[in-house]
Amino acid sequence: MTGRKLSLPDSAFLSEGAADGRLSAPSAERNFAPIRDCLAEYVPDSGLALEIASGTGQHIAALARAFPQLTWQPSDIDEDRLQSIAAWRAEAGAKNLLPPILLDAKKPWADGPENVALIYVVNLFHLISEADARAILTNMHNALKPEGQAFIYGPFKRHGHYQSTGDEAFDATLQGQDPSIGYKDVGWMRDCLAEIGLGFVAQHEMPANNLVLVAKRLSQS
Numbered sequence: 001m002t003g004r005k006l007s008l009p010d011s012a013f014l015s016e017g018a019a020d021g022r023l024s025a026p027s028a029e030r031n032f033a034p035i036r037d038c039l040a041e042y043v044p045d046s047g048l049a050l051e052i053a054s055g056t057g058q059h060i061a062a063l064a065r066a067f068p069q070l071t072w073q074p075s076d077i078d079e080d081r082l083q084s085i086a087a088w089r090a091e092a093g094a095k096n097l098l099p100p101i102l103l104d105a106k107k108p109w110a111d112g113p114e115n116v117a118l119i120y121v122v123n124l125f126h127l128i129s130e131a132d133a134r135a136i137l138t139n140m141h142n143a144l145k146p147e148g149q150a151f152i153y154g155p156f157k158r159h160g161h162y163q164s165t166g167d168e169a170f171d172a173t174l175q176g177q178d179p180s181i182g183y184k185d186v187g188w189m190r191d192c193l194a195e196i197g198l199g200f201v202a203q204h205e206m207p208a209n210n211l212v213l214v215a216k217r218l219s220q221s
Contacts, residue, residue: 022056022088023084025055028056028058028059038204038206043118047148048070049063049070049072050073050119050143052120052124054085055081057074057086057087059120064097073098074097074101075103076102077102077103082102085100105140107139112143115148116144118149121140121150121152121154123153125154126182126183127181133189134192134196137192141196141197145217146217149216150217151212152212152214152215154211155170155210156186156213157186159185163209167183186203193213198215199215199217200214200215
């Protein structure tokens with residue numbers, strides 16, 4: 001779940017928070033298990049894992065428990081989300097889960113994480129513009145250590161086509177709010193990755209027409 005500030009995703013996907021401040025997103029509950037199982041193939045033996053746009057904090061709290069060999073760093077652009085992430089962190093009680101940081105991922109990460117082994121991004125790229133997407137991918141490249149991997153999940157177009165009428169309708173709704181955002185094409189993503197020095201590793205089909213794209217920082221980049 002991401003930390004986007006669009007009103008539609010927030011109202012559509014967030015349920016009432018718990019008394020301790022934890023926000024909950026039903027979609028994050030539904031998609032977590034298949035994402036975790038796919039991610040397991042790419043989790044390194046050690047190092048720092050950064051989640052961009054941690055949103056409610058549900059995913060990263062569970063990932064810290066599932067993969068205790070990594071140190072997990074949550075982040076978000078929305079200060080209100082940081083409170084929810086902190087509450088999920090307290091509930092998880094995982095020593096390898098760091099306090100959340102305020103991070104605008106599209107701006108240069110002057111004081112942000114570096115030498116990162118894994119960057120985890122869920123449901124973000126269809127909610128931002130192509131310019132912001134390119135900026136975030138560039139910052140991801142710069143933060144990753146050589147051979148460090150980027151794990152990106154979300155809905156994408158394939159060869160310029162939607163996978164369902166539901167995807168097309170949802171994308172139209174997003175672009176109705178902001179014409180600059182919307183579904184990115186897999187081909188466009190792969191071109192951007194290549195241009196900034198992230199080598200394409202794999203593409204995985206996921207439930208509900210979503211995809212996982214995996215890339216790694218090339219050692220010479």
